[in-house]
Amino acid sequence: MTLSVVPVILSGGSGTRLWPMSRPERPKQLLALTAAETMLQLTVRRAMPGPDSTLDFGVPIIVANAAHADLIESQLADIGVRDSRILLEPEGRNTAPAIALAALAARTPSDALLVMPSDHVIADLPAFHAAIARALPLVEQGWLVTFGITPDAPETGYGYIKTGEALEPGVHRVDRFIEKPDAARAAAMLAEGGHAWNAGIFLFRADAYLAALETHQPAMLAASREAIDNARRDGLRLYPCATAFGACPSDSIDYAVMEKADKVACVPVYMGWSDVGSWDSLHAISATDGANNSLRGDVVALGSTGCIVHSDGPTVAMSGVKDLIVVVSNGNILILPRGQSQDVKKLTEALKARDVA
Known part of the structure; x- marks a missing residue:
């Protein structure tokens, strides 16, 4: 049976590097910077059911700043999305807790969560969907998968992933994660091959991510669970308990989970990606x-x-x-x-x- 792929779109960033267009009250993901539609709308569209996709996409979960709730709901409605779930963080605690909220709110523990930042560009959508399809067999077995961007330049602004043995065609075990390198190290990794940019796009079952948190970040899981258990609902919106979530440790998914877990894989893909970071x-x-x-x-x-x-x-x-x-x-x-x-x-x-x- 094909896993349901539930988009989890992280929309809590402030986008200050694109000031003055991007501002805290209307950050870059809520702006039309690269097309007629906003970056959030384009991100939602790339994981919507369609006649050309063999993937079973589910209802999206948006994790966002509570201050942007009205804008997000309006922008989703403008592209015909009226049954999303909008998780509104009372404060930012970095990506690992944000994804924990989404995993806890997933309708089915076996759902495959496709975690995507809301402010990236992916020009080659078929390549992205093909990479997701390659990852799903391992995801079904409980692996945590990250999508690595095939590098075309010795960039120093991204972290890197060194890939190891092939687990499936086009899917490799992660050997290690590498911090943003200097120019010489970046050039050496590009020449060596077997390295990918860390784009911050992930795919894993909700229960597999929660199990990894239980092992490596139990305090984070406990605080996130309490925040969801005591959340307030208002239509499409879910407001996690501010007190519980405020006590949650703040950390990125890379440091909190991906660098510690055993079953971590990477799908290298060239898909016209940009983080539009400047x-x-x-x-x-x-x-x-x-x-x-x-x-x-x-x-x-x-x-x-x-x-x-x-x-x-x-x-x-x-x-x-x-x-x-x-x-x-x-x-x-x-x-x-x-x-x-x-x-x-x-x-x-x-x-x-x-x-x-």
Whole structure:
């Protein structure tokens, strides 16, 4: 019998690296950055039942910030999703507890939970679905599966997964997880092969994840269970008990579970993935004009090349410049050279100190 694949979409991030468009009250997953639909809507769509998919997708579970409940419910309704379950965290406790809430709320313990961040891009959907299908036989046996992105560059901004022996065609035991490397180590891993980027996308049975928590993080499981047992329901929304969840240890699924569990596998896949983690990465996946400019909004660019310009209203006119990031949104203006978009975090921290961001 084919396992039911239940999408678990993690939507609690604040997306500060895409300031000023992305802000705490409307983070990047709730914005239309790469298409007409928001990133949350696109994430939900890639795990919906359809005539071209052989996978049995179930009703999605969204784990989100309680402050975004109205926006999320509205965006789901706009794409015809009206029977989701929305778990609203009273506070962020990182990914391992968020997934614990979803596993405890799953309708059937044997459901395969497809855990996905809400703010990633996957361009090749058939490749993603094929990778899920390859993983399901091991998932049914209780394995915890992560999807590793086949690297095409020595990136230093991602963690890596070293794959070991083949367990099934296209599925390997995880040898070890590797922290974000320096440039030399990243280049060496790319040349060596057998390494994948850690994208934070997972597939496992709900009961297998809860069993792993029982073994490796019993306090986290106990607090999450108490939070769900004492949750308040309101239509599609489930509000876990704030007191219980506030006492839950905070940790990522990688540190809390995946690096400790025995039956951990990886499916390497090349599927046009991006975490859209900066304005530079957004430029890399955006449509551009003949001068490699990505322009959205009322923008005039004369003799300019390699720029990304987004404006939510005011006209932006530029001439004879190259490789700039210019973003006008929410009454704020961001200007910096391409290649330095990681500095946005420093800027937002400086602005918070002035009560601006």
